[in-house]
Amino acid sequence: MTHERFEILAQAYGGDIARWPAPERDAAALLMAAEPEFSRIVLSDAGELDAALELWAPMSVSPALRQTAIASAPGMRRRWGGPWSWFMGAGVGAGLAAACAAGLVVGVMLSDVTQPAASDDTVSASLSNYEDLSGLVTGEGA
Amino acid sequence: MSDPDEELLTRVGEGDPAAVRALVARKLPRLLALAGRMLGDPAEAEDVAQETFVRAWKQARDWRPGVARFDTWLHRVALNLCYDRLRRRREVVTDTPPERADEGPAPDRGLEAKDVGDRVGAAMQRLPDRQREAIVLCHYQELSNIEAAALMGISVEALESLLGRGRRALRAALSDMVGG
Numbered sequence: 462m463t464h465e466r467f468e469i470l471a472q473a474y475g476g477d478i479a480r481w482p483a484p485e486r487d488a489a490a491l492l493m494a495a496e497p498e499f500s501r502i503v504l505s506d507a508g509e510l511d512a513a514l515e516l517w518a519p520m521s522v523s524p525a526l527r528q529t530a531i532a533s534a535p536g537m538r539r540r541w542g543g544p545w546s547w548f549m550g551a552g553v554g555a556g557l558a559a560a561c562a563a564g565l566v567v568g569v570m571l572s573d574v575t576q577p578a579a580s581d582d583t584v585s586a587s588l589s590n591y592e593d594l595s596g597l598v599t600g601e602g603a
Numbered sequence: 604m605s606d607p608d609e610e611l612l613t614r615v616g617e618g619d620p621a622a623v624r625a626l627v628a629r630k631l632p633r634l635l636a637l638a639g640r641m642l643g644d645p646a647e648a649e650d651v652a653q654e655t656f657v658r659a660w661k662q663a664r665d666w667r668p669g670v671a672r673f674d675t676w677l678h679r680v681a682l683n684l685c686y687d688r689l690r691r692r693r694e695v696v697t698d699t700p701p702e703r704a705d706e707g708p709a710p711d712r713g714l715e716a717k718d719v720g721d722r723v724g725a726a727m728q729r730l731p732d733r734q735r736e737a738i739v740l741c742h743y744q745e746l747s748n749i750e751a752a753a754l755m756g757i758s759v760e761a762l763e764s765l766l767g768r769g770r771r772a773l774r775a776a777l778s779d780m781v782g783g
Binding site: 469470472473474475480482483507509510511513514516517518519520521522523526527529530531533534535536537 | 620
């Protein structure tokens with residue numbers, strides 16, 4: 462292997478010859494044995510960049526992404542949540558439906574009561590009752 | 604050509620839930636790392652990883668061993684999705700490409716591992732797409748030069764040229780940390 466080829470490989474694949482193309486490793490090892498100082502300088506130079514590259518950490522997989530990937534497989538949509546997931550889902554759905562119905566009733570009542578009041582009061586009254594309804598959702602869905 | 608994923612794929616094709624989970628555990632971190640490093644955007648990278656799996660499940664039933672390694676095929680799909688997004692970015696941002704400033708080390712503190720990692724990531728995002736792709740495939744995804752060149756549709760010599768130019772650009776961008 463020529464010096465030039467050794468340098469090209471180090472510049473392309475880095476300072477660890479284990480990462481170089483397999484067919485070139487033996488020739489590289491021979492050059493390293495014959496010219497240790499030259500090869501040490503070239504590899505150490507490339508190795509500094511390798512070390513910096515290693516510090517760029519990959520993204521970590523969130524549990525949500527893992528579950529989404531699993532659930533996207535045919536037949537896995539209901540399995541990942543366990544045998545009770547359907548019932549849980551139905552419970553949450555029923556809770557949301559009940560909360561919507563309750564909200565509608567309260568909203569109609571409030572609009573009757575606050576009809577003559579100023580618009581700012583109507584808004585604040587609606588908001589305070591909306592917060593109260595959040596407890597209903599949790600209670601029904603649990 | 605032996606494919607380490609072949610047995611798992613067969614079980615996925617038969618509808619084995621344990622095999623589905625095992626394939627996700629084996630491939631999702633790899634795909635997310637690939638997309639994250641190609642795009643530099645966590646949300647887009649998650650979308651690409653997710654979309655790649657949607658296509659993988661369709662492919663699993665009809666997978667024919669011996670044509671290509673499944674891992675290589677997954678990389679091809681994910682890279683295509685990444686390039687779709689990179690192309691869209693170029694169409695949206697017409698004449699002012701997003702420039703991520705390399706701020707260098709903070710003056711009041713030394714360079715810690717995360718600082719270096721962030722600067723490497725920023726420098727990688729500034730590379731031309733093909734140089735970044737070559738480095739991501741060879742250095743980070745640890746594909747062989749033949750696999751990486753085949754994925755990119757270029758010769759091994761062209762791959763080595765992209766790798767060399769990319770690494771030289773990175774050295775220049777990180778010259779205060781990487782000597783030479």
